[in-house]
Amino acid sequence: MQFSEKGTIILAIESSCDETSASVCSDGKILSNFIANQKIHEQYGGVVPELASRAHMQNIVPVVDAAMKKAGCSHSDLSAIAFTQAPGLIGSLLVGTSFAKSLSLALNIPLIAVHHMQAHVLANLIPEDKPNFPFLCLTVSGGHTQIVLCDSPLKMKVLGETLDDAAGEAFDKSAKLLGLPYPGGPLIDQYAKNGDPKKFQFPEPQIPGLDFSFSGLKTSILYFLKDNKKKDPEFVDKNLPDICASIQDRIVSILLHKLKKAAITTGIKDVCIAGGVSANSALRKAFVELGQKMKWNTFIPAFEYCTDNAAMIAITAYYKLKHGDFSDLSVGPNARAEW
Ligand code: KG4
Ligand code: ZN
Numbered sequence: 001m002q003f004s005e006k007g008t009i010i011l012a013i014e015s016s017c018d019e020t021s022a023s024v025c026s027d028g029k030i031l032s033n034f035i036a037n038q039k040i041h042e043q044y045g046g047v048v049p050e051l052a053s054r055a056h057m058q059n060i061v062p063v064v065d066a067a068m069k070k071a072g073c074s075h076s077d078l079s080a081i082a083f084t085q086a087p088g089l090i091g092s093l094l095v096g097t098s099f100a101k102s103l104s105l106a107l108n109i110p111l112i113a114v115h116h117m118q119a120h121v122l123a124n125l126i127p128e129d130k131p132n133f134p135f136l137c138l139t140v141s142g143g144h145t146q147i148v149l150c151d152s153p154l155k156m157k158v159l160g161e162t163l164d165d166a167a168g169e170a171f172d173k174s175a176k177l178l179g180l181p182y183p184g185g186p187l188i189d190q191y192a193k194n195g196d197p198k199k200f201q202f203p204e205p206q207i208p209g210l211d212f213s214f215s216g217l218k219t220s221i222l223y224f225l226k227d228n229k230k231k232d233p234e235f236v237d238k239n240l241p242d243i244c245a246s247i248q249d250r251i252v253s254i255l256l257h258k259l260k261k262a263a264i265t266t267g268i269k270d271v272c273i274a275g276g277v278s279a280n281s282a283l284r285k286a287f288v289e290l291g292q293k294m295k296w297n298t299f300i301p302a303f304e305y306c307t308d309n310a311a312m313i314a315i316t317a318y319y320k321l322k323h324g325d326f327s328d329l330s331v332g333p334n335a336r337a338e339w
Helices: 039-044 049-071 090-107 116-125 167-177 185-192 215-231 235-266 281-294 311-322
Strands: 009-014 019-026 029-037 078-086 111-115 135-140 145-152 155-161 270-274 297-299
Touching: 009 049, 009 090, 009 311, 019 049, 019 311, 029 049, 029 311, 039 049, 049 090, 078 090, 078 116, 078 311, 090 111, 111 116, 111 311, 116 135, 116 145, 116 270, 116 311, 135 235, 145 235, 155 235, 167 185, 167 215, 167 235, 185 235, 185 281, 215 235, 235 270, 235 281, 270 281, 281 297
Parallel strands: 009 078, 078 111, 135 270, 270 297
Antiparallel strands: 009 019, 019 029, 135 145, 145 155
């Protein structure tokens, strides 16, 4: 393996869903992180897989070039190339996988396959101030909601997860019911800033253990809106901030209730959040407040490392490289791989 005088340099690619991202890291320090968002899906109310793959193909070369340029690196500096292998949309994953395999072959450098959900957790290892092991992480994204026990960078166990919708889906589907465009999570966050979180009460599901469920909440919001719109067709327009704040408040309380239970059960005091929904301002605030009350050491990735990004792939690849955990060219994308 080549080690440049600039250190162990890894180029990482993320293309699991609708963001094309590239990042360069040197000895675990992020030098660049470029993300190209795909606006094309907004008009369809969700990610269209075929359009996502095509957009990745258009974006991948310019995004990688930008990340390499910002990091001040050339191809000859690279020690390894990493990519998101699973889970995600198969066509989207295929673009990043093929690109990484080609570069690995052309430059004769090792290939590192990364699991997207493991990478979300390890985004918490990007800053100088890192959690101590073992730590807990609430990972909340568009496709997953998990409480993960992390014993070491590469040793993780899922303690609880959603039985149906993910937290991000709960945000996005609620937003859709309110007539907001995709992805609605950040919009609910915005509208909620001017709303009363206790104005409307939505039920908390009674799920045993550390698992989650959000499908009942979605149904209760559907009927709540139907009933109120029958009485007043302009109900949503008149109450949008209060409705958004109340939905957000319930999603946050469901998440933190289980995280608190996990911390009490395990006795672990270093607690993190991660994933796209960890960009939510109410979750971040309530998490820090709960942490103060519970005397936890709390960790939240910077905004750019919460939603899908290649920096989290790069940091995970850095730990995999230290353990000699490489893939050969027979590796392919996997849409569903759990861990
Ligand atoms: O981790 P991520 O970027 O992609 C997946 O791996 O799924 O997460 C995307 C999810 C979407 O559901 C999006 O609506 C949600 O994260 N999200 C938010 C916020 N920012 C992103 N949800 C609530 N508030 C936000 N500020
Ligand atoms: Zn993600």
